[in-house]
Amino acid sequence: MKISFVGAGSMAEAIFSGLIDKGICRGSDIFATNRNDQVKMADLERQYGIRTTYNLEELLEDADIIV
Numbered sequence: 001m002k003i004s005f006v007g008a009g010s011m012a013e014a015i016f017s018g019l020i021d022k023g024i025c026r027g028s029d030i031f032a033t034n035r036n037d038q039v040k041m042a043d044l045e046r047q048y049g050i051r052t053t054y055n056l057e058e059l060l061e062d063a064d065i066i067v
Helices: 010-021 038-048 056-060
Strands: 003-006 030-033
Touching (some): 003 056, 010 038, 030 056
């Protein structure tokens, strides 16, 4: 399952951290992007194991859920 988040702010982080913590999905199932905070994106990758991208085609391609 691929879950894509357009925006990687506090609300998105709360949602995907809950999904991961509850075992609903793995970090590798989650893709996220934001406008320009590369430091935040790198921190989210390290902390949760999610995938980040600035390429909207990659973010949305084959996504099962888009938030």
